[in-house]
Amino acid sequence: MPEMRFVIAWPDGRKETCYSPSLVIKDYFAEGQNYPLADFLDRSRTALTIASDRVKAKYGYPCALALGQLSRIEQAATPYLTDAEAEVRCESFIL
Incomplete structure (x- = not known):
């Protein structure tokens, strides 16, 4: 299963490298695109849950790393x- 990382920039400009066990992230985010915070959280929940479910389908257990990444994003x-104007930017993908 191909894993990937994606770099995001929080509203304060702080960058964070995030993990996904699946390339599904590319279906929900685009490099260089800004997302309103609520939309970013919804997309993250959907994409990382799908990624974890793919691991479960293949190996019989959900991906703790994907679920942990989601928890860190939410926190x-x-x-x-x-902040109603807060946006998160998807900076890049690292394959």
């Missing part, structure tokens, strides 16, 4: 939830 987003 990191918390300070920005009150």
Whole structure:
């Protein structure tokens, strides 16, 4: 199963490299694209859940790394939830 990393920039400009066990991330994000925070969180939940489910289908158990990444994204987003203008940028994919 091909894994990948994707680099995001939080609203404060801080960059973070995120992990996915599947290339499905490329179906939900585009390099150089900004996403309103709520949309970014929805896309992250969907994509990383699908990625984890693909691991489960292949190996019989969900991907702890994908679910952990989702948890870190949700936690990191918390300070920005009150900012209606907050956006997250998908900087790049690392295959």
